[in-house]
Amino acid sequence: MSAIQEKVVLITGASSGIGEATARLLARRGASVVLGARRTDKLEALAAEINATGGSASFQHLDVTHRPSVEAFAEFAFDTHGQIDVLVNAAGAMPMSPLWNRKIEEWELMIDVNLRGVLLGVAAVLPTMQLQGWGHIVNVVPVAAQGVTPESAVYHGTQYAVNAISEGLRQEHAGHLHVTVVSPDVTGFSDPLTERLAASYRFERMHTRRRLASPAESVARSVAGAIEGYGITMPVRPGTVSRSAEHAW
Numbered sequence: 001m002s003a004i005q006e007k008v009v010l011i012t013g014a015s016s017g018i019g020e021a022t023a024r025l026l027a028r029r030g031a032s033v034v035l036g037a038r039r040t041d042k043l044e045a046l047a048a049e050i051n052a053t054g055g056s057a058s059f060q061h062l063d064v065t066h067r068p069s070v071e072a073f074a075e076f077a078f079d080t081h082g083q084i085d086v087l088v089n090a091a092g093a094m095p096m097s098p099l100w101n102r103k104i105e106e107w108e109l110m111i112d113v114n115l116r117g118v119l120l121g122v123a124a125v126l127p128t129m130q131l132q133g134w135g136h137i138v139n140v141v142p143v144a145a146q147g148v149t150p151e152s153a154v155y156h157g158t159q160y161a162v163n164a165i166s167e168g169l170r171q172e173h174a175g176h177l178h179v180t181v182v183s184p185d186v187t188g189f190s191d192p193l194t195e196r197l198a199a200s201y202r203f204e205r206m207h208t209r210r211r212l213a214s215p216a217e218s219v220a221r222s223v224a225g226a227i228e229g230y231g232i233t234m235p236v237r238p239g240t241v242s243r244s245a246e247h248a249w
Contacts, residue, residue, distance in 0.1 A: 003228045005030030008081040010074065012064050012121060013091030015042035018140055018184075021216035022088055022223050027055035029224060034077040036062030037091070064091045064117030074124035084128045086136045088223055089118045094142070096151040107154045114158035122169065129177060136178040138223055139166050143183050180226040184219045 009026050013019035015037035023033045027050045035043045035057060043059035050057035060076045063069040077084055093113040095106040118139055129135025141159045148156045163181055170179040 002029055004224060007031045007085040007227070008034065008077060008083050009086040009088060009227075010034045010036065010077050010084060010121075010125065011088045011090055012036050012062060012073075012117065013089075014046065014059070015039040017090070018092075018142075018216045018219045019088070019090035020046060021220040022090060023057065024050065025217070025220040025224055026227075027057055031086075032056040032058075032081055034073075034080070035059040036064075036073045038063055064089075064120060065112040067120055070117075070120040070124045074121075074128070078128055083132060084125050084135065086138065086227055087121055087125045088138045088140065089121050090140045090223075091117050092140070092142065094155050096149075096155065098150045099153055110154055110158050114155070115161050118162050118165065122165075134176050136180070136227060137166075137169065138180045138182060138226055140219065140223070141166075141181050141183045142219075143185070182219060182222045182226060184222065 004026055007030075009031045011019050011023050011026075011033055014023050014033075014035035016039075019035075019037065020042075023035055023046060027033050033050065033056065035047055036059070037043055038061065040059065040061045043061075047057040047059045058076075058080055060073050061069070062073045074084065091113055093109050095103070095109065097103045097106060122137060125135065125137070139162055141162050143156070143159055166179050166181045169177070173179075
């Protein structure tokens, strides 16, 4: 049996982009996907489509910046399925502008969604994973191929922070908890709030980058490969060390 089949996978940012593509692919491979995002109309349509084609999907409104919302999302998944096997943190915001523009609202948005959202997601699922004795957290950390630019300092700062948090989490939990960072080239986030905030003189340049970026489906395949590559049904032998994943309670 595939390491994905019959697993309960929570996906943030599931209404579009990488999150949506990941939900479709994992459902096709036999996972029960739990979809979270702010746009519940999109989630409802996606869940209906997955269920109509033989998959298993449920959904709940999710604001990754709001602790009670994230906790309710995890509780909904556990109440529905009785376990939480995988969390895919795919929600993201990427408005771009140079620091001298002082677009503080944009900075706050990226810190809240890209960084705080990941931390709240980890905090919400970790107690269940600890009780189970297994789990897998996949953090999707899109990066621009050319690295930091004058317009991307805050965005890349949040992504570097998620990398550091992921590494710390990996080191803390040897043997049972898998932690994977998937870092594709920048893929556009179809988020109305991000699109509105990013409407600056650099917006067209940002869209050009997005057109050249990795398709969301390719990123979804990387996420699926990470889950299949590590599996989560059996504890990892204590002492085993991997660059992207294992460690124990």
